[in-house]
Amino acid sequence: MISNDELASLVRPDSVHKRVYTDPHIFELEMERIYGRAWVYVGHESQVPEPGDYHTTRLGDQDVVLVRAQNGAVHVLYNRCPHKGAKLVPEGDGCAGKFFRCPYHAWTFKLDGSHLSAPLRGGFEGTRYDPADPDFSMRRLARVDSYRGFVFASQAPQGPDLREFLGGAATSIDNLCDRSPIGEVEVAGGVFKVLQQSNWKVFYENLHDTMHARVTHESSFVAARQEAAVLGEMPFELLIQDGNGEPYAFWEKLELRAYAYGHGYMEGIFDPSAATRDPASREHFECLSAAYGEERARAIFGMNRHNTILYGSGSPHNVFQQFRVIRPLAVNRTLVEIQVFRCKDAPQAVWDRALTYANLVNSPSSNVMPDDIEVYRRCQEGNLTRGGEWVSLHRYLGTDKILPDGAVSVNGTSELPMRNQFAAWRAYMLDDKTPTIANQKSSECLHAS
Amino acid sequence: MLLDRTFDCNTRAVAAAGLERVDARSVEEFLYREARLLDERSFDEWLGLWSVEGRYWIPRHHGQENPFEQVSLCYEDAMLRETRVRRLRSDRNWSQQPVTRSVRLVGNILVDGSDASGRVIVRSCVQYTEHRLEQRQLAGEVFHKLEPDGSGGWRIYLKQVNLVSCDGVQSILEVFL
Secondary structure, rough: OOOOHHHHEEEOOOEOOOHHHHHHHHHHHHHHHHHOOOOOEEEEEHHHHOOOEEEEEOOOOOOEEEEOOOOEEEEEEEEOOOOOOOOOOOOOHHHHOEEEOOOOOOOEEOOOOOOOOOOOHHHHOOOOOOOOHHHHHHOOEEEEEEEOOOEEEEEEOOOHHHHHHHHHHHHHHHHHHHHHHOEEEEEEEEEEEEEEEOOHHHHHHHHHOOOHHHOOHHHHHHHHHHHHHHHOOHHHHHHHHHHHOOOOHHHOOOOOEEHHHHHHEOOOOOOHHHHHOOOOHHHHHHHHHHHHHHHHHHHHHOOOEEEEEEEEOOEEEOOOOOEEEEEEEEEEEEEEEEEEEEEEEOOOHHHHHHHHHHHOOOOOOOHHHHHHHHHHHHHHOOOOOOOOOOOOOOOOOOOOOEEOOOEEEOOOOOOHHHHHHHHHHHHHHHHOOOEEEEOOOOOOOOOOO | OOOOOOOOOHHHHEEEEEEHHHHHHHHHHHHHHHHHHOOOOOOHHOOOOOOEEEEEEOOOOOOOOOOOOOOOOEEEOOOHHHHHHHHHHHHOOOOHHOOOEEEEEEEEEEEEEEOOOOOOOEEEEEEEEEOOOEEEEEEEEEEEEEEEEOOOOOEEEEEEEEEEEOOEEEEOOOOOO
């Protein structure tokens, strides 16, 4: 058992001890104290459109099932039969029909998890078997809530509600949805599943790491630039690979916003309409103007954000309509599930752009993601050496502007997002007594000595 | 335009017409030679095997009809194939240190027929082994749609690689299959 004093000593205002990335005991504690409490994105309602439809995923170290009930409600259940413990549905997406039926002994459960029947019921006479006893039903997660179709679950019975938890980061989900003229999106086209040979926190840190782009991605942005030079134009397919090559001065001007619970967003790096072949922007703007009026359409388009972070869930991308869902598998293994969304009733060109961005930037076979996965693995392996103890988060420490609900960088290369994530990490990890989360402030680590 | 819906990615033969004029041996040799160029990382020569509008496609889903409505592991036109080659050659490509070494075993080659425009549809199987830090094995069926190059050889209009593991969890897939 690692004491709270020991855990506290691993996070300094300006650095973290490498053990947070490499110690399997800390990983186990994270599953309990972070993933056992936080609101975690399970899936989108569009993944279970009809009653009986289910989608399996992992919430921390737990196998769970998102399912649509007969009355249209969605439930999140642990994927376990209360009889022998068998997983009731196989991994993936499917339809359970009118009820769940265990493949082992045919115990059945309603789509909300409650016990329906067990064969040859006479055999239970005189025992404590009781269909009304929760011990004989599939267990639901403590709390389930949905925000604009994005379903989250928390394993803790108490704590902030979902809206409070999402805080200002909810505006990125709003904007993703508002890019549809009817304000609705759906997961479309299937998902990518990518294995990273590194700790989950490395990926979160990288999402807002503006200093890595032109170094880590040199091979891909230079390749895109060379190709564009030969062609004499910069089509969208190359623009999205080229963006990482912006000079340092560009990144310094970007805004990094940090909220409580480790969330935040980063200002956009691509201006899609800058592509020499981008039929989408104009058509999309006209479509939204017709639906919302020009002023509001302009406001929707004006929210040009790059990665948003929902700490513990992953990273929605409002401009290109995707969600990179981050699932920790082990201290050195992370599964990333990349969902792409279709803005309902938006022009086809909007979908084409989202599809192209997913294929060319965030797929495992893209030119860009391999750069990242390689350096994450190198961090994981380098931190196993005796070459040093601490990981630096010093950049622009103490300069970020504190706001009532978090902080914002003054310089866009600030390591504010990482410091903010570890402030949340520390608050989760030290609060081992109650199931609620201390309402940590992102300023907590900024001005500590 | 990359997602041009008029591109004919259907690999089901619509006709057998003209097949008697297709020299099966020349098709086999073309596929073997293509595999060898990739084994040897002779990317420039490999790029030269393609027709101007040719597409390289690795679907994400079994039975995926087209690359337009669903994500794909790869869907690349000449511009994107060239960009990938430029990156593979870069000294600053950290994930090619060391480079990926690979061999392909191509077999079960059969000419299926031709498409609506008379292009020859060839179905083969590939066993792909690569090594970079660790060894990995991939396998799949491959459809080539070939056009005569005007001097007795072939050019690739479509290469579709249907991996048996297409819908699984993926690691980095950096070189062409």
